[in-house]
Amino acid sequence: MNSIFETSNHAATPRIWDVGALCHAIGDALQARFNPVAVRGELSGFSRAASGHCYFNLKDANGQIRCAMFRRAAQVMDFSPRDGELVEVRGRLGVYEQRGDLQLVVESMQRAGQGAWFEQFLRLKAQLEAEGLFDAARKRPLPALPRGIGIVTSLGAAALHDVVTALRRRVPHIPVVLVPALVQGAQAPQSLVAALQKLYRLAHEGQGLEAGSPIIDTILLVRGGGSLEDLWAFNDEQLARTIVQSPVPLISGVGHETDFTIADFCADLRAPTPTAAAELVSQPREVWLGALQLMQDRLANGAQRMLDRQQQRLDLAVQRLGRPSGQLARNHLQLSRQAQRLRHAMLLKMQRLAHGQQALQASLPQILQRSLAAQEQQLERMDLRLQLLDPRLVLQRGYALLSDEKGRPVTQVRQAPPGAALKARLSDGAVDVVVTQPRLL
Numbered sequence: 333m334n335s336i337f338e339t340s341n342h343a344a345t346p347r348i349w350d351v352g353a354l355c356h357a358i359g360d361a362l363q364a365r366f367n368p369v370a371v372r373g374e375l376s377g378f379s380r381a382a383s384g385h386c387y388f389n390l391k392d393a394n395g396q397i398r399c400a401m402f403r404r405a406a407q408v409m410d411f412s413p414r415d416g417e418l419v420e421v422r423g424r425l426g427v428y429e430q431r432g433d434l435q436l437v438v439e440s441m442q443r444a445g446q447g448a449w450f451e452q453f454l455r456l457k458a459q460l461e462a463e464g465l466f467d468a469a470r471k472r473p474l475p476a477l478p479r480g481i482g483i484v485t486s487l488g489a490a491a492l493h494d495v496v497t498a499l500r501r502r503v504p505h506i507p508v509v510l511v512p513a514l515v516q517g518a519q520a521p522q523s524l525v526a527a528l529q530k531l532y533r534l535a536h537e538g539q540g541l542e543a544g545s546p547i548i549d550t551i552l553l554v555r556g557g558g559s560l561e562d563l564w565a566f567n568d569e570q571l572a573r574t575i576v577q578s579p580v581p582l583i584s585g586v587g588h589e590t591d592f593t594i595a596d597f598c599a600d601l602r603a604p605t606p607t608a609a610a611e612l613v614s615q616p617r618e619v620w621l622g623a624l625q626l627m628q629d630r631l632a633n634g635a636q637r638m639l640d641r642q643q644q645r646l647d648l649a650v651q652r653l654g655r656p657s658g659q660l661a662r663n664h665l666q667l668s669r670q671a672q673r674l675r676h677a678m679l680l681k682m683q684r685l686a687h688g689q690q691a692l693q694a695s696l697p698q699i700l701q702r703s704l705a706a707q708e709q710q711l712e713r714m715d716l717r718l719q720l721l722d723p724r725l726v727l728q729r730g731y732a733l734l735s736d737e738k739g740r741p742v743t744q745v746r747q748a749p750p751g752a753a754l755k756a757r758l759s760d761g762a763v764d765v766v767v768t769q770p771r772l773l
Contacts, residue, residue, distance in 0.1 A: 386400070398433055749767065
């Protein structure tokens, strides 16, 4: 017998293999039994060598397998693999004879599950961005004081509770209209579109869905956090096109701060959370009341300062204008002072002359007489000037002095509108008059 080993019962003995031959034989068996093979698993230990070859493990909860992807195949990948990503690979099982390791030589790789959805997300995002749906120029600012807020979300969502709580705390006076919709599942995109269109009609028509409903001039589209699958309804193309048709500013508050959806890019503003979306559109009432009080104080102070300036101007005008009788009294007072100074000067002069030379005594009476005559003439001229200033002389010539009900002089037609009650002072008294038809000269 050619067998190396024999047993007492003459059973067949196993063949003795060379190590390399055994690895090669196992490789042939794998090739015949499995190849080509497609495998789904999570990337682990991914590395790219200087040669361009990639090495990594594919694993799941029950096992793992070593993989190699040579440069030729790696160059045609349309994404950058990262540890933790779920991928689908196609390749050939074999044995790396130099180490005796089972190895999958990968010929192609693509994202699986979320990865495939992410590729779809990127394609739709690129398409809508190229059409201009994300342009910043079409984004509208939020209203500072919305008259009504529309909300689209699920009745059972935690996001609804968060949003309503924030709005009640900050702006309890602003009415809120909720239009419920599905936010997850195959029917969710169509439900969200219908809910938004319902709010759009309300905003367009300027009246409620029912009589007495508030006007809506801002909309919140909100949903709590979740996986990519949970949020996938907000990556729908029809929903995206419906969002950009909103007649009023629309805020998207979908998921957590790290979550992004197509709806976020189409909305006028993206909020990191549903609560943040509510806070963006609800400036606290106390802030506006404080601003109103500040404006009221500034207005009152400004009006008071204006009144003070006008009163000062009026007082100055009254001082400059004065009354004719007051001017006459001031002139009489000035004349009396002049006469008193004159008498004092004459007394001093007479005293000096009395102590002068005897030769002057004979001529003193004549000097005094001439001086007195000159002073009397000056007094007469000043008295005549005072008489000419007396307004009663003007009134005796047929003129009248007009004043309004407060005693202010009326000197222009614009101060006497039709129906104004005036007082006309004449030379011998005063009469009350009423303006019928003012006329300009």
